[in-house]
Amino acid sequence: METAKRPRAKQATRFCDSPGAGAEVAPPPANPGTRSFLRVHWLFTTRADSCQLAPSSHPLQAQPGHAAMDAFDWMLLRRSMGWAVALLLGALAVISLTDETFSTWGMRLARLSAFAPGLSAVGASAALAQTKLRGEQRALQALGASPWRIALGATVAGWIVGGLAVGILATPLSDKAALFPAAARTGAWRSAGASIVNMTQGILVTADGQIRFMTASAAPGGAHAGTLAALFAIAPLALCAPPWVSAPLSRAGRLLGAATALAGCIVLLHAVAVGSTPQALLMLAALPLAVQAALVHVKRSRPRIS
Numbered sequence: 228m229e230t231a232k233r234p235r236a237k238q239a240t241r242f243c244d245s246p247g248a249g250a251e252v253a254p255p256p257a258n259p260g261t262r263s264f265l266r267v268h269w270l271f272t273t274r275a276d277s278c279q280l281a282p283s284s285h286p287l288q289a290q291p292g293h294a295a296m297d298a299f300d301w302m303l304l305r306r307s308m309g310w311a312v313a314l315l316l317g318a319l320a321v322i323s324l325t326d327e328t329f330s331t332w333g334m335r336l337a338r339l340s341a342f343a344p345g346l347s348a349v350g351a352s353a354a355l356a357q358t359k360l361r362g363e364q365r366a367l368q369a370l371g372a373s374p375w376r377i378a379l380g381a382t383v384a385g386w387i388v389g390g391l392a393v394g395i396l397a398t399p400l401s402d403k404a405a406l407f408p409a410a411a412r413t414g415a416w417r418s419a420g421a422s423i424v425n426m427t428q429g430i431l432v433t434a435d436g437q438i439r440f441m442t443a444s445a446a447p448g449g450a451h452a453g454t455l456a457a458l459f460a461i462a463p464l465a466l467c468a469p470p471w472v473s474a475p476l477s478r479a480g481r482l483l484g485a486a487t488a489l490a491g492c493i494v495l496l497h498a499v500a501v502g503s504t505p506q507a508l509l510m511l512a513a514l515p516l517a518v519q520a521a522l523v524h525v526k527r528s529r530p531r532i533s
Contacts, residue, residue, distance in 0.1 A: 296379065299363070303354055303380030310350030311343075311388045318342050333402035336395055337457070341406055343392035344385075344464040345489070351381035351472045373527070378473030385472065389465025396457045403457040407500035456499055456506040460492065463513035471516040474523040487515040 296304070322335050355378055358364050367377045375382070395401050416423045421434035424441075431439040471484065492512035498504035 296383070299367075300380035300383070303358065303378070304384045305380075306354035306357060307347070307351045307381040307384035308387070310353045311347040311384065314346040314350055315339065315343065315388075318346060330405075331402060333400060334405035337401040337403055337405045340392040340395045340401060341457075341461055344389045344461065344468045345485075347385045347388035348468040348472045350388075351378070351385050351469065354381050354384075355472070374475045375470070375473050375524075382469040382473050385469030386465070389461075389468065393458060393462050393465055396461055397454060401457075403453055406457055406460065407496055456509060459506055459509035460496060460512060463510045464488070464492070464516070467513040467516040467520065471520045474520045475527075476519060476523060480519065484515045484519045488512055491515070 319335070319339055322338055326335060355364070358377075364377055368374075396403065416425050418424075419431070422431055424431045429441045431441055433439065476484070491514075492509075495504060495509050495512055499506055499509060
């Protein structure tokens with residue numbers, strides 16, 4: 228008595244000799260336990276064992292080498308923007324509660340714009356940590372996606388927040404002087420015949436004790452840095468921070484880069500404020516982030532010899 232054979236499930240078709248040929252890929256099983264993997268399973272194609280999986284007609288799948296935003300990227304962008312907005316609102320509350328009484332909203336906007344690249348980087352890191360915990364990063368890496376391609380949504384979100392911050396600094400809405408703290412000199416009293424005068428405060432005291440007020444001159448020291456200096460400081464950070472966040476760095480390396488960039492930015496802002504450093508050198512604050520991201524990219528792009 229012959230037993231009936233069950234038909235085998237059709238396997239996904241591979242092809243090696245004709246990279247342009249198409250073949251259908253069987254859809255993944257509807258298992259709730261693999262929800263995180265299924266959300267990104269169709270996003271990328273890969274090469275495995277010198278063979279390429281055939282492109283699928285699923286609407287979420289991106290074509291090989293295509294850097295357009297897909298569903299996963301938009302989801303990551305929304306997460307990163309949500310984290311960035313929450314952190315910026317918290318920073319604005321802290322700035323408003325701890326500022327001096329003479330601080331204006333223009334000064335607060337300038338300070339918040341200076342914090343924006345760093346806070347957006349923290350938000351992007353939190354969003355990427357979520358994808359790592361959910362297994363989405365591992366699934367995409369198994370499909371051949373690079374760390375920069377996986378973090379495309381977070382990178383775009385960082386550039387959006389940084390671009391808005393730079394735009395605010397470029398407008399009269401923000402008071403750029405708040406970014407360049409410098410102690411104002413009150414000036415010295417000098418003798419003028421039988422009188423003494425303070426030209427900085429515009430005060431003249433005559434020999435008989437009368438006080439006269441004159442036109443005050445500008446206090447020496449303290450460079451009046453404007454919009455260009457603020458853009459030199461913040462624009463490079465807004466440009467370099469998002470790719471630096473997506474770079475696969477160790478925890479120690481990331482902390483070192485962030486601490487170096489922060490310390491360099493603070494030192495350069497004070498140096499420009501007192502007029503001892505050219506304004507263009509403010510762009511060097513973002514150099515540690517750019518160097519780290521570039522070194523990682525060059526290292527990973529080198530061909531590996533097995």
